[in-house]
Amino acid sequence: MNDEARTTARTTSLDQVNLMDRYWRAANYISVGQIYLLDNPLLREPLKAEHVKPRLLGHWGTTPGLNFIYVHLNRVIRERGLDVLFICGPGHGGPAMVANTWLEGTYSEIYPEIGRGEDGLRKLFRQFSFPGGVPSHVAPETPGSIHEGGELGYALVHAFGAVFDNPDLVVACVVGDGEAETGPLAAAWHSNKFLNPASDGAVLPILHLNGYKIANPTILARMDDVELRSLFAGYGYEPFFVEGHEPVPMHRMMTTKLDTALDRIRSIQKRARASGWQGERPLWPMIVLRSPKGWTGPKEVDGKKVEDFWRSHQVPVSNARGNEAHRKILEDWMRSYEPEKLFDNSGRLLPELAALAPTGPKRMGSTPYANGGLLKRDLVLPDWRSLALDVPRPGGAKAEATRILGSYLRDVMRLNADARNFRLMGPDETSSNRLDDVFEVTNRVWMQRIEPYDVHLSRDGRVMEVLSEHLCQGWLEGYLLTGRHGLLSCYEAFIHIVDSMVNQHAKWLKTSRELAWRKPIASLNYLLTSHVWRQDHNGFSHQDPGFADFVANKKADTVRLYFPPDANTLLWITEHCLKTYNRINVITAGKQPAPQWLSVEDAEAHCRAGAGIWEWAGTVAKGEDPDVVMGCAGDVPTLETLAATDILRSALPDLKVRVVNVVDLMTLQSNSKHPHGLADEDFDALFTKTKPVIFAYHGYPYLIHRLTYRRANHDNMHVHGFREEGTTTTPFDMVVLNELDRFHLALAAIKHVPGLAERAKGLAAELQAKLVEHRAYVREYGEDMPEVQEWNWPENSATKAGD
Known part of the structure; x- marks a missing residue:
């Protein structure tokens, strides 16, 4: 490259950084406006008390870091033509996701009443954390989302669930350092041991360390880079660090490290897809982003430290409506982003900034992967009658009901092998629960070393087992939310471990049903076996049938509870559940040998009636x-x-x-x-x-x-x-x-x-x-x-x- 070319490249790079920095400022401005403003969205006049919301709700601290990541992902999507799903792990990152989807145009397309000019911006601000409006966290109403923002601990496992069998998808998963302290998130790092680069997409974890939770430092943020590098190398990742306070150097650093990480992903996948992956498990890249909490916000309020401290977590300036000094801080803060250099006279984002966003379905707010019903294809199902037991009279046969079901699930696997849109998940219990027949057509997926004496392990297995109910649940949720189907088999007593996850998924389904643009996804199906009445060998600790009580609390449109008395009714019910959508189906059935009661015809009639x-x-x-x-x-x-x-x-x-x-x-x-x-x-x-x-x-x-x-x-x-x-x-x-x-x-x-x-x-x-x-x-x-x-x-x- 000659001197003139080097100068042009350097100038272009500086221009690009400046544009990205302005786009980032626009996202920050809109985020602050959502938390604080009822009116005067572009500060066309001095800020008055009546322009400020009477109740200030929302979370600022994590938001500027999320906005920073989003604008950088926009660049690589545009340059590389990637399909990227953004998963926002930090609790209440709603302002960032709403701001960025509005800037890229997705928000106004889905909600035409929230236009792209000044009036739309006013409505956008007013609706946030306001009666009749939208929540402060990432929710079903938020375009581009599959993950409930307040559900700490599950961002990474949802991300991996989304990329299984989605070879062209990259999930950029932001893990907050508060969330990183949870047990499920700590276990979720091991999901890379189940990711096949030949047939799956890729997760790019971005550990966002801004130092503080609500009122305390975070564990990982107080670890130095040497210790963090060792930790994540032990998990099987190659970490790239982006650290600092000054925006321009941080933009440059993020540009370089993000490109390097994506090059690593492309290299791993290219090699695996050329010859299949039979070697050592790949070392996947991740990014560790250290940035100040409440970055670009007020340094101090009332003489107390705010930026880069826990006081910036929620609303840094708490009384902007009633306190003139606070209102001055808020106005100076918002004007520091120079809105006059970001928006035109009509309130639209300036063209040179709007051009930074991807277009069409490449925008992260409009990717079909975040609206899985658009991608969902019905399963090809076997005729359950062909697998049913001959029951000549009540009690005229004896069988293990779940073993019979195993033959049905085997055929589901076989019939949908090419589509690769069905997986069976469970915490190390597929054989224990008598579902062994599935191993006639598939194996357990396993990307680590496989010994010659191991059984039913392979790189391309369709059964996912890990001794963590949280991971099984999270993988399945991510898989369903991106348009596929599955079933989770679990011991009855220990399904309670995922109660909070089920709660969030039920609420997600309930809200999604009320949004016309959210298309139905396949149901979340449970098989609970090894149940309370046959835990005689494990004892009292394993004897708890209360999951049904918990599920029954959810909306009637969402939950179903089935108790098949024998194998033939279990077959009918399972087929029915696999055909449903937007439901949580809980099937409880034993695995021990037992008398069988109903013929094929009677089982079908009985199940259709529900009771008889x-x-x-x-x-x-x-x-x-x-x-x-x-x-x-x-x-x-x-x-x-x-x-x-x-x-x-x-x-x-x-x-x-x-x-x-x-x-x-x-x-x-x-x-x-x-x-x-x-x-x-x-x-x-x-x-x-x-x-x-x-x-x-x-x-x-x-x-x-x-x-x-x-x-x-x-x-x-x-x-x-x-x-x-x-x-x-x-x-x-x-x-x-x-x-x-x-x-x-x-x-x-x-x-x-x-x-x-x-x-x-x-x-x-x-x-x-x-x-x-x-x-x-x-x-x-x-x-x-x-x-x-x-x-x-x-x-x-x-x-x-x-x-």
Whole structure:
């Protein structure tokens, strides 16, 4: 390069830095305006009290750093033609995301009432953290987002979930240094051990260290560069540091380091895609950005340090409406960005600055990857009937329900192998949960060393296992939010670990449904197995069915709870759930060998209804009222209810017993409360208006009362379920401890049917004696009594399911 060329390149570079710095100032100006201003958006006149919001809400501290990153990503998108998804990890980075999507034009396209001129800017400012407006954090309303900004700990795992099977996508994931202190985020760094550069996209983590949380220093920010480099090298990353206070040197440094990081990514992917990746796991780049908290804001307020300190975290100037001195600080702060050099007379961004943003779907606010429903393709599903069990009569087959499901999921994997849009995730439990058949067509993905004796590990596996429920949940959320499908299998007791994540996802779905521009995404599907009633080997710590209670609190349009009693109903329900969208589906099913109740035809009819009378199990002719209703929901409760019914039928042949099985728990609610709820007349047709109902439920009894409390017959609902009693014991002893067993259920029927207690004294005494016998037997022999283990529905009680 000759001297003239070098001078031209240097001048162009300086011009570019100056333009980027002005664009950054525009984003900072708009961010401050959102927090503070009701009117006078371009400071055309001196700032007055009435121009300032009466309630100042929002977070400034992290915002200038986010704006800095965004403008630099705009450059590389434009120069390299990249598809970049921006994930904003720092808690309340909403001002930055809104500001930048407005500057690039996406915001006004989605919300035409928020135009690109001065009036649009006024509305943009007014709506922020204002009644009827938008939240202060990144939310579903924010274009370009898939990540709830206040949900600390999950930015990085969402980022990796988004790039699995998205080979052309780069996710720039900003990790705040407060968020970096959380356990889930610390574990999420290991997601690079599951990223295949031949078939997946890339995550560029940007650790944003501005030094402080709400009122304390952050751990990572107080570590020096040597220690940080060692930490992230140990995680498997190559860190590039961008550090300083002065804008121009920082812009230059960020330009160089960002280009280097993206060159590394391109080199890794090019090599992997040329020959497949069989060597050592690649060393992925990351950026460590050290910048002042509250950068470019007030240095001091009321004589106290603000910039580069925790006081800049939220609203640095707290009383700009009521305090003239504070208002002067705010006005000087906003004028320091020189808005007259950023916006034209109409309030639009100047053309030379607007030209810095990418165009069309390359803009981070309008990338289809942030609106996954645009990319979603329906799964190709096998016919579940072809995999169903032959059940010639109730109890006429025995099987492990989840093992049968494993064959179905195997075929889902096979049929969608080319599309690469379905993954199975779980915390090291695919085999434990009897889903092994999936390994006939795929493996567990594993990018670390594979030993010759390892089984079912490969670079291109479709099963993702890591001993962290947080990572499994986060990967799946990121995968779904970018347009794909999946299922998470987990031990029932430990799914609670992700309660807060489920909460945020449910709220995301609820809000997204109200936004016409947000397209529906595939449902978040759970299979909960190794459940409370068969945790006899692990004991009390593993015995908790309360996830259903938690999920039931969410909006009715969002949640579904399924308790299939056998394998065929489990197949139907799983297929149904995989076809749904914008839902959270929770399926609870056991993995132990158990009697099977329903044929293919009866399973389908039962699941479509959600709840129904099992005529073959009762002793009531159609059209007659029963003396007692034996209700059940869940596989073990169903087994015990049928066993109790068998006792009552044999000992009290004149007693009119009706058996009602509930497979879709939300049918218990009124149809005015839930789309799957039964109308009162349909509920009464099952449970009657006046007869006692002995209801055996898989989980905590309170939930059944909660769902049915407005029903006419609620006072007659006597619910048996988990009473927080458990230990390491036999399967039947677990149900006895919680009074969910056949003997207690039969005793409850005797107690609550009017007049029955007197004439069934002998039977009641026998049942009490059986409980005493059981207790002695399990403590002597360490297993359940043979009559319990070997019980099945009597063959002569019904010729086939459905009769």
